[in-house]
Amino acid sequence: xxxxxxQHSLVALSIGALMAGGAYAADQVKVGLLxxxxxxxxxxxxxxxxxxxxxxxxxxxxxxxxxxxxxxVDDQQNPEVAKQTAERLLKRDKVDFMTGTVxxxxxxxxxxxxxxxxxxxxxxxxxxxxxxxAQCNPYFFNVSQQNDALHExxxxxMQDKGFKRVALIAPNYPAGKDSIAGFKRFYKGEIGMETYxxxxxxxxxxxxxxxxAANVDGVYIFLPxxxxxxxxxxxxxxxxxxDMTLYAPGFSADExxxxxxxxxxxxxxxxxxxxxxxxxxxxxxxxxxxxxxFGRMPSLYASxxxxxxxxxxxxxxxxxxxxxxxxxxxxxxxxxxxxxVRGAFKFNTNHFPVQDYYLRVVTKDAQGKLTNxxxxxxxxxxxxxxAKDCKMQxx
Amino acid sequence: MNAxxxxxxxxxxxxxxxxxxxxAAGLTLVFGIMDMINLAHGSLYMIGAxxxxxxSQATGSFWxxxxxxxxxxxxxxxxxxxxxLRRLYHRDHLSQVMGTFAILLMSNEVxxxxxxxxxxxxxxxxxxxxxxxxxxxxxxxxxRLLIIGVGLLVALLLWLLVTRTRFGMQVRAGAANRExxxxxxxxxxxxxxxxxxxxxxxCAVAGGMLGPLLxxxxxxxESILILAFVVIVIGGIGSIRGALLGALLVxxxxxxxxxxxxxxxxxxxxxxxxxxxxxxxxxxxIYVLMAAVLFYKPQGLFPAHD
Numbered sequence: 001x002x003x004x005x006x007q008h009s010l011v012a013l014s015i016g017a018l019m020a021g022g023a024y025a026a027d028q029v030k031v032g033l034l035x036x037x038x039x040x041x042x043x044x045x046x047x048x049x050x051x052x053x054x055x056x057x058x059x060x061x062x063x064x065x066x067x068x069x070x071x072x073v074d075d076q077q078n079p080e081v082a083k084q085t086a087e088r089l090l091k092r093d094k095v096d097f098m099t100g101t102v103x104x105x106x107x108x109x110x111x112x113x114x115x116x117x118x119x120x121x122x123x124x125x126x127x128x129x130x131x132x133x134a135q136c137n138p139y140f141f142n143v144s145q146q147n148d149a150l151h152e153x154x155x156x157x158m159q160d161k162g163f164k165r166v167a168l169i170a171p172n173y174p175a176g177k178d179s180i181a182g183f184k185r186f187y188k189g190e191i192g193m194e195t196y197x198x199x200x201x202x203x204x205x206x207x208x209x210x211x212x213a214a215n216v217d218g219v220y221i222f223l224p225x226x227x228x229x230x231x232x233x234x235x236x237x238x239x240x241x242x243d244m245t246l247y248a249p250g251f252s253a254d255e256x257x258x259x260x261x262x263x264x265x266x267x268x269x270x271x272x273x274x275x276x277x278x279x280x281x282x283x284x285x286x287x288x289x290x291x292x293x294f295g296r297m298p299s300l301y302a303s304x305x306x307x308x309x310x311x312x313x314x315x316x317x318x319x320x321x322x323x324x325x326x327x328x329x330x331x332x333x334x335x336x337x338x339x340x341v342r343g344a345f346k347f348n349t350n351h352f353p354v355q356d357y358y359l360r361v362v363t364k365d366a367q368g369k370l371t372n373x374x375x376x377x378x379x380x381x382x383x384x385x386x387a388k389d390c391k392m393q394x395x
Numbered sequence: 396m397n398a399x400x401x402x403x404x405x406x407x408x409x410x411x412x413x414x415x416x417x418x419a420a421g422l423t424l425v426f427g428i429m430d431m432i433n434l435a436h437g438s439l440y441m442i443g444a445x446x447x448x449x450x451s452q453a454t455g456s457f458w459x460x461x462x463x464x465x466x467x468x469x470x471x472x473x474x475x476x477x478x479x480l481r482r483l484y485h486r487d488h489l490s491q492v493m494g495t496f497a498i499l500l501m502s503n504e505v506x507x508x509x510x511x512x513x514x515x516x517x518x519x520x521x522x523x524x525x526x527x528x529x530x531x532x533x534x535x536x537x538x539r540l541l542i543i544g545v546g547l548l549v550a551l552l553l554w555l556l557v558t559r560t561r562f563g564m565q566v567r568a569g570a571a572n573r574e575x576x577x578x579x580x581x582x583x584x585x586x587x588x589x590x591x592x593x594x595x596x597x598c599a600v601a602g603g604m605l606g607p608l609l610x611x612x613x614x615x616x617e618s619i620l621i622l623a624f625v626v627i628v629i630g631g632i633g634s635i636r637g638a639l640l641g642a643l644l645v646x647x648x649x650x651x652x653x654x655x656x657x658x659x660x661x662x663x664x665x666x667x668x669x670x671x672x673x674x675x676x677x678x679x680x681i682y683v684l685m686a687a688v689l690f691y692k693p694q695g696l697f698p699a700h701d
Contacts, residue, residue, distance in 0.1 A: 038512030040610055046513065074512070172674055195657065196674055200618075202609040205410070205539070206653040209403035226610050229516055234608070237519070239526030239534035260516040264524075 025321035026096070029063040030071065031312070032089035034082060034110065035100035037074035040200065040226030043256040044102045044301045045074070048124050050294055051286075051305030052099070055313070058289070063309065064316020071095060077102075079109035086110040090117045096323050097122055099308050102224075102301070104128040104147060104175035105199075115139045118326060118395075120333065122311060124304040127352060129178050133386030136350045138395055141333055143311055144304040145273050146352045146384035147175045148182025150249035153271035153357040153378040154220055155186035158247055163218035165190040167211045167244070169204075169231075170222040172196035179222035179249070185385065192216040197223075202230045208238045220247045228252035229260040236264040250274070250372075253362060254299035258370050265362045265370060273357050274303040274342040275374040283341040297371065303341050314338035326395050350390035354383045399533050404650055410539050412646020413546025417601040418619060419626040419638040420553060421594020427570035427633020429484050429587055434495040435475070436598065436623065437616025438502035443468040443599025444611045445506060448515045451603075457520040465599040472595025476588055484587075499616070507613050514612035542604050549600060550639060557635050566590060570633035622649075625681055629688045631695030640696055645681050652680035 033052060035045035049072055056068050071093055075082035082101075089095050090113060098114045098121045101107045107126035114121045115137050123131075127146040131137065158166060168183060168191060170176035176196055184191070192214040195207055211219065219240075223231050228248065235241060241264070250272030258265050276287045276297060286306055290298040298306075311333065318332035319325055336347050348354045357379040360372040422436045446467045451460025479498065483491050518524065519538040526534035557563035565586050568576040577583050602611075609615070626645050630637025657673030664672075688696065 038507075039612060039614075040514055042513040196671075198674065198678070203411070205407035206404065206650050209400055209407065210654050210658075212403065213397055213400040226514055226516065230608070230610065233518070233524075234536065237524060237526060237536035237538060239528075239536075262518070 024324070026066060026323045028067045028069055029097070029312070029316055029323070030069045030093065030095045031063070031097045031099060031309075032086070032093060032095035033070050033072045033100035034075050034085055034089060034098065035072070036077045036102045036106070037072075039077050040202065041077050041102055041224060042226075044125070044225050044299075045100065047256065047299045047301035048100055048102065048305035048308075051290070051298060051302035051307075052124070052309045053305075054286070054290055054293055054302075055306045055309030057293075058285075059309070059313055063313045064318075064321060066316060066321050072100075075101070075106050075110075077106065079106050082106045083109045083113065086113050090114060090119055095119065097312055099124055099312075100305075101126045103173070104178070105173045107131070108174060111137070111140060120329065122308045122333075124308040125301060126175070128174050129181075129384075129386050130174070132350050132352050132384050133389035136390035136392055138330055138351075138393055141311070141347070141351045142353065143308045144300075144353070145355070145357075146386065147178035148185070149273070149357060149382065149384060150251065150271045151179040151182035151220075151222060152186050152382070152385075153359070154247050154249055155183040156378055157269065157271065157359055158218055158220065159187045159189065163187075163189055163245075165192045165214075165216045166218040166220055167191075167193040167195075167214050167216045168220050169193075169195045169197065169207060169211075171199040171201070171224075171227065173199045176222060182385075183220055199227075202227065204231050204234050208234060208240060211244075212238070212240060216244055218247060219244050221252055222249055224251045225256065226260075228257050232257070232261050232264060232268075245269075250300045250360065253360075253372070254301070255297040255371070256299050256301075258362060258372070259296070262370065266364070268362045270360050270362070270372070271357055271378060272300050272360055272372075273353075273355050274300045275358055275360050275372055277372075277374050278341070278343060278358075280339075280341070280343050282339040283343070286341045307338070307340050307342070307345075310338040310340070311336060330395060348383050348387045349392055350384070350387045351392070352384055352387065354381055356380055357382055400654070402533065403535065404654055405647065406535060406539065406543065408647030408650035409643065410543050410546070410646070411650055412643040413543060413550065414601045414605055415619070415622055415626055415646055416546065416550060416639050416642035417597040418623040419630070419642050420635055421590075421597045422620075422623050423627040423630065423633055423635070423638045424566065424570065424590045425587075425594060426627060428566065428573065428583070428590060430573075431480070431484055432488050432491045432495065433480070434492060434620065435480075435498040435502065436594065437620030438499050439468060439472055439475075439595045439598040439616075440602045440619060441506060441611075441613070441616040442471055442502065442602075443595070444602030444606045444615065445510055445515070446471075446599060447603030448517050448606055448611045449510075451517065461600070461603045464603050465596050468599035468602075469592045469595050472598075473588060473592050476591040480591070481584075503613050510613075512613060514610040515606075516610055517607040519607040538607065542608070545600065545604055549597065553597075553635060562586075562589065622681070625685050627695075629685055629695055631692075631698035634695070634697040637695055637697035644684065648684050649677075649681050652677040656680065 037045045102125045104126040123142045127142040132146045170179045248270045253270035314337045315332035319328045359376045363373045447464030450463040483494050523537040527537045528534045565581045626641040630641030656677040657669045660669035660673045
């Protein structure tokens with residue numbers, strides 16, 4: 001009799017343990033922030049990191065009420081290095097979330113190892129068309145925009161403003177191809193020149209003289225970080241700004257670029273889904289505290305980093321810290337119940353945002369400081385062109 | 396295709412070629428005189444750029460920064476030569492490649508520790524930030540004109556130094572036949588330290604002048620070092636004249652290639668092929684040039700050793 005009851009209780013205990021297994025609340029959240037922190041693209045990664053860390057600070061060092069540990073690593077803008085480092089973060093450090101990636105070629109290299117490891121990847125910038133369409137993945141979320149989006153908005157703006165013949169220039173890598181495709185989706189005028197440059201090219205002498213010969217009235221550039229800084233300086237230096245109007249995506253005309261280029265940026269139109277003067281409470285707090293903390297204006301990259309942390313926070317809170325319940329965590333991420341600094345935010349079926357896009361122009365503010373001012377809305381609730389190709393799988 | 400495009404591209408090619416020459420001149424003398432392969436030559440270019448950037452920012456004057464930066468780089472170069480490189484002269488090429496490659500990696504790390512991983516963005520002096528109208532309807536960036544001017548001036552001074560002075564005579568003798576020069580009483584050891592200092596100074600001028608046009612960053616020496624090696628192989632090892640001609644050739648071919656090849660592809664094969672294959676073909680053009688030169692002149696255009 002006694003033996004029987006012992007067996008019984010043992011069975012009961014193990015059943016209990018099995019049922020609870022996999023749904024214990026974690027005691028901390030570990031985030032692998034793999035970003036570009038050296039080379040010409042470093043400013044972008046630094047802003048993402050600082051934005052992310054500011055959000056964690058705002059949440060008292062916690063993500064979803066659990067103590068947060070953020071492991072920051074430099075991907076050196078090198079897909080090979082990034083892949084090895086990602087493996088280390090996933091296998092050795094056993095991070096709960098991956099984030100940080102700036103460049104799409106790096107993203108396409110580190111996505112697969114994360115998906116295989118069933119780790120959610122919250123991209124704070126890179127939004128390659130592959131992951132938005134046929135290769136969409138339940139473990140991939142993009143909290144910024146699909147790569148084409150800002151360029152679609154710029155194409156529409158230049159079309160609406162009546163430009164007849166434009167020159168296009170972008171780096172020769174996945175996001176560069178996406179950018180031109182996006183621009184052309186909405187710009188129907190003539191294309192006088194279409195050039196792809198090496199991703200690390202810093203001297204645009206040859207491209208500028210081609211541009212002069214191409215006889216265009218508008219120029220659209222997608223050159224992130226230091227590339228854009230150099231291009232705009234050389235564009236003005238060559239005297240081209242007198243004959244043609246320069247348009248850019250927010251990437252090439254945000255605070256990091258304005259700081260480096262200075263006065264010659266005045267009057268540059270650019271498109272973005274975020275701006276520091278967007279009127280909502282979350283944004284005001286973010287912009288003010290970012291300046292207090294780091295002594296500079298945040299860029300759109302910083303806003304993406306900030307939102308990435310806020311999204312994780314909302315999701316972890318939603319599943320009550322049970323990070324092993326992947327299905328529930330995915331649902332919570334898809335719901336995106338956080339207050340984005342850009343205002344309204346929701347995910348499409350392909351885990352990319354459906355949101356508004358704005359036109360900004362570089363002007364002087366009341367204190368005479370160069371900065372962006374929002375002048376209008378280009379798209380309302382815009383979704384990307386690839387979502388229809390995405391058959392989102394179950395976990 | 397119009398005349399202005401060709402003129403502008405020629406100026407761009409000249410500007411790029413002259414800066415390449417400053418690097419190739421030092422490299423070819425070191426190679427020619429001491430038979431030494433110095434992969435750390437690009438590091439001096441990087442260190443020079445950082446020095447010029449730092450002194451320019453500290454003094455607020457581009458010209459003062461350039462002068463002080465060049466001096467500081469010469470000190471670094473001479474220290475490097477006296478302490479480490481001197482021990483590698485009598486070793487084989489493999490040891491030299493290994494040794495100087497290690498110096499290259501260490502310089503990158505040291506620069507990263509001192510100045511950080513993010514590039515420094517320099518602006519050209521305000522007076523030179525705009526365009527200059529060369530003729531009606533054609534303006535050219537003032538700063539690129541300045542680079543061309545400085546490049547030509549340095550090339551002229553170097554030519555005078557090598558062809559008109561005792562030092563230059565010894566350098567030429569050392570490059571042509573080191574044993575004979577030593578036998579005739581030239582102090583090759585001291586000569587070489589001087590050549591090395593000169594090479595470091597040229598590197599710093601190139602790095603400092605290109606800083607505002609490119610970006611001052613860790614590893615900036617590597618990509619340009621490869622081009623400098625192409626230049627001295629084309630020009631003939633040990634020859635200053637060859638380095639100048641080789642550098643101008645590479646500069647013009649590289650710049651023209653980046654414009655003409657995609658244009659040509661666009662006309663013949665359509666924009667899609669041009670977008671993909673154009674830049675790729677343009678970037679291998681200088682290696683095709685090198686192969687062609689070596690096919691007809693295996694010693695390069697103006698070999699110093701006959």
